[in-house]
Amino acid sequence: DIQMTQSPSSLSASVGDRVTITCRASQSISSYLNWYQQKPGKAPKLLIYAASSLQSGVPSRFSGSGSGTDFTLTITSLQPEDFATYYCQQSYSAPFTFGQGANLEIK
Amino acid sequence: QVQLQESGPGLVKPSETLSLTCTVSGGSISSYYWSWIRQPPGKGLEWIGYFSNSGSTKYNPSLKSRVSISEDTSKNQFSLKLNSVTAADTAVYYCTRGKYGSGAAEYWGQGALVTVSS
Numbered sequence: 021d022i023q024m025t026q027s028p029s030s031l032s033a034s035v036g037d038r039v040t041i042t043c044r045a046s047q048s049i050s051s052y053l054n055w056y057q058q059k060p061g062k063a064p065k066l067l068i069y070a071a072s073s074l075q076s077g078v079p080s081r082f083s084g085s086g087s088g089t090d091f092t093l094t095i096t097s098l099q100p101e102d103f104a105t106y107y108c109q110q111s112y113s114a115p116f117t118f119g120q121g122a123n124l125e126i127k
Numbered sequence: 128q129v130q131l132q133e134s135g136p137g138l139v140k141p142s143e144t145l146s147l148t149c150t151v152s153g154g155s156i157s158s159y160y161w162s163w164i165r166q167p168p169g170k171g172l173e174w175i176g177y178f179s180n181s182g183s184t185k186y187n188p189s190l191k192s193r194v195s196i197s198e199d200t201s202k203n204q205f206s207l208k209l210n211s212v213t214a215a216d217t218a219v220y221y222c223t224r225g226k227y228g229s230g231a232a233e234y235w236g237q238g239a240l241v242t243v244s245s
Contacts, residue, residue, distance in 0.1 A: 021188070054231040056172075063221055063238050064172065069231035107172055111230025114185040116162075118172040 022046050022110050026119035032127040037098045041122045043091045043108035052112035053091045055084055058121075059104045067106075068093065100126075129153040131222050133239035139216075140245050145209040147239055149222030156180075156203055160225030162232060163196060163207045165218040173218075177225065178205065212243045 023046035033039050043053065051071040056064035066075045068084035071091055081096045095102055103126050108119040135147035149161070162177035176186035178196050186194050190209065198205040209216060219240050223232035 052230060054229065056232075063235035064232070065235075066226070066231055066233050069226055069229045069233075073229075075226075075231075075233070109172070109174075109231070111225075114174075114177075115187040115189075116174045116177075116230060118174065121171045 021115055022049060022113055022117055024108055024110055024117050024119040026106075026108055026122050028122060029120060030123040030125065032125045033098055034127045035098055035100055039095045039098060039124065041093045041106055041108075041124075043086075043093070043119050045089045045091075045110055045112075048088045049110045049112035051087045052110055053084070053086065054109045054111060055082075055093045056107045056109065057102075057104045058107065064107060095124075129224060129234045131224065131234055131236035133220060133222050133236045135239060135241070137240060137242060139212055139241060139243050141213055141243055142211055145207070145212050145216060145241055145243070147207045147220055147222075147241070149205050149207075149236060151203050151205075151224070154224070155200075156198055156205055157200055159227060160230070161196075161198070161205050162223045162225060164221045164223055164232065166221070166238075167215075167218045175207065175209075175220075214243050217241065217243045 025044045053071045055068040058064040072084045106122045130152045158180045160179045163175040178184045219238040221238045222236045224234040226233035
C-alpha cells in the first residue's frame with residue numbers, strides 16, 4: 021500500500037492568513053492526489069483533484085500543487101468557514117489511501 | 128444533481144455481517160466508479176473498495192477476505208457487505224461516486240453510523 025503522510029497534523033491560524041498543508045506519498049503517484057475538507061458531523065468535500073485542479077464551486081483561494089511524491093494545499097486569505105480538517109488521498113493505486121488529516125483551528 | 132443515500136442497520140452484533148445499501152439519484156450507476164469509505168469515530172478516513180462500470184472491483188487488502196461490493200442496476204443501488212465484524216468496524220460508512228479520470232470521490236452520501244456491539 022502507498023502511505024500518505026500529512027504535515028502538520030494540526031495548525032492554528034487567523035482569518036486572513038495564508039496556510040499551507042503538505043502531503044507526502046511513500047512512492048511516486050504522478051498527479052493522482054486529491055484534497056478534501058471535512059467539517060464536524062459532515063461528509064468530506066472534494067476541493068482539489070489531480071493535484072492542482074479546482075473542483076467546481078470551490079473558492080479560488082484554495083489551490084494545490086505538486087507531483088511525484090510531494091504535494092501542497094494552500095489556502096490564501098483564510099475565511100471563518102475554512103476552519104476544518106483537511107485530508108489528502110492518492111488515487112494512483114488501490115487501495116486509495118488517505119493521509120491522517122490536518123486539523124486547522126482558529127488562533 | 129447526483130445524490131447518494133446510505134441505509135441499513137445502525138447496530139450489528141460481533142461476528143455478524145454488516146450490510147449497507149447506497150441509493151443513487153440523479154445519475155446511473157452504470158457509469159463511473161462507486162466506492163465505500165469509512166471513518167471510525169474521531170479518526171481518519173479509510174478506503175474500503177469500489178466497483179466500476181467496466182465490471183471491475185477492488186478492495187482494501189486489509190479487509191479483502193471479509194468485504195464485498197455489489198450493484199443492483201435495476202434499483203440504481205449498490206451495496207456493501209462486511210462479515211465477521213468486530214468493534215473495530217464501528218464507523219461512519221460513506222458511499223461515494225468517483226470523478227471521471229481521477230479517482231477522486233466527487234459525490235458523497237451523508238454517511239451511516241454503524242456500531243458493532245452485543
